[in-house]
Amino acid sequence: MKRIRVIRGWKDLTEGDRGAAVAMGSFDGVHLGHQRVIGLAARAAADLGAPLGVITLDPHPRAYFRPDEPLFRLMKPDQQARALEKLGVDMLYVLPMDAELAEMTDRAFAAEVLHQGLDARHVAVGFDNSFGKNRTGSPQAMRAYGQEMGFGVSVADPVGDLDGDKFSSTAVRDALRDGKPEVAAEILGRPFAVEGPVQRGRQLGRKLGFPTANVDMGDYVSPRFGVYATRTRLSDGRVVPGVANIGVNPTVQGITRPLLEVWLFDFDEDIYDRIIETSLIAFLRPEEKFDGLETMTEQVMRDAAQARALLGA
Numbered sequence: 001m002k003r004i005r006v007i008r009g010w011k012d013l014t015e016g017d018r019g020a021a022v023a024m025g026s027f028d029g030v031h032l033g034h035q036r037v038i039g040l041a042a043r044a045a046a047d048l049g050a051p052l053g054v055i056t057l058d059p060h061p062r063a064y065f066r067p068d069e070p071l072f073r074l075m076k077p078d079q080q081a082r083a084l085e086k087l088g089v090d091m092l093y094v095l096p097m098d099a100e101l102a103e104m105t106d107r108a109f110a111a112e113v114l115h116q117g118l119d120a121r122h123v124a125v126g127f128d129n130s131f132g133k134n135r136t137g138s139p140q141a142m143r144a145y146g147q148e149m150g151f152g153v154s155v156a157d158p159v160g161d162l163d164g165d166k167f168s169s170t171a172v173r174d175a176l177r178d179g180k181p182e183v184a185a186e187i188l189g190r191p192f193a194v195e196g197p198v199q200r201g202r203q204l205g206r207k208l209g210f211p212t213a214n215v216d217m218g219d220y221v222s223p224r225f226g227v228y229a230t231r232t233r234l235s236d237g238r239v240v241p242g243v244a245n246i247g248v249n250p251t252v253q254g255i256t257r258p259l260l261e262v263w264l265f266d267f268d269e270d271i272y273d274r275i276i277e278t279s280l281i282a283f284l285r286p287e288e289k290f291d292g293l294e295t296m297t298e299q300v301m302r303d304a305a306q307a308r309a310l311l312g313a
Helices: 032-048 061-065 077-086 106-117 139-149 169-177 181-188 204-208 293-311
Strands: 005-008 021-024 052-058 091-096 122-126 152-156 193-197 213-216 226-233 239-247 259-264 275-286
Touching (some): 021 032, 032 052, 032 122, 032 152, 032 181, 052 077, 077 091, 077 193, 106 139, 169 181, 181 275, 213 275, 259 275
Parallel strands (some): 005 091, 052 091, 122 152
């Protein structure tokens, strides 16, 4: 598979990094609705003989304009790039969400970024896409700018489930906060996954008979605190079933930030500081405080047995 090129900014690009058919949006999660937009851009790229590109912003506009709101990320940049690469995207344009971009009108964005900077040959957007200062730009405005500036425009229809609920990043976050990872997976087209380096801890789990690999939740959306059946992709590509707790483990003092603590079944290797990616498959129970380590250990063993049965492990 051809590797995706990550291009930061839109100024002074080489000719090889310009002239793509692009999909534009935040694409946090790269869910099925996002994939519809990217599919429109892919068809245009094929018709035009152009590369396929995706435009996104970093940081996410919500984090830029409303930094004090609860954490909400569904994926890290590397996860996003891998998901887009699997869809055949050639170039990922990461535009800096800064004061210059925030003050740019929708017309200026179309002219300076899309037309002059990227030389976009086609732009695909979602039906509810907005762009420019104060989000004044709309899909209809993009069509008008495309006609004026010489690039094609396509607009994706809403994508939803059989009940008509729209697939969206917000719906994914709501499902995770409700402890429904299977609903999140239906919208994403794959399980939600937490990626990060394995931290060095007190190795309490190892002493109790269930060694865990601990990953800081960082700025991910906070799923419902509790225990999950999981599958973890190691840095070498192997996938290992397991059971994980997400939360602050109230039975053990000293944990102040939410952690993912995953027990990888039938696995005993040193993976400290290595990057792992843990997918949440099913919610087993809420996080709880036990009256002692022995009681907690007994429950963890029951959780493990339930997760093994569910995962066929």
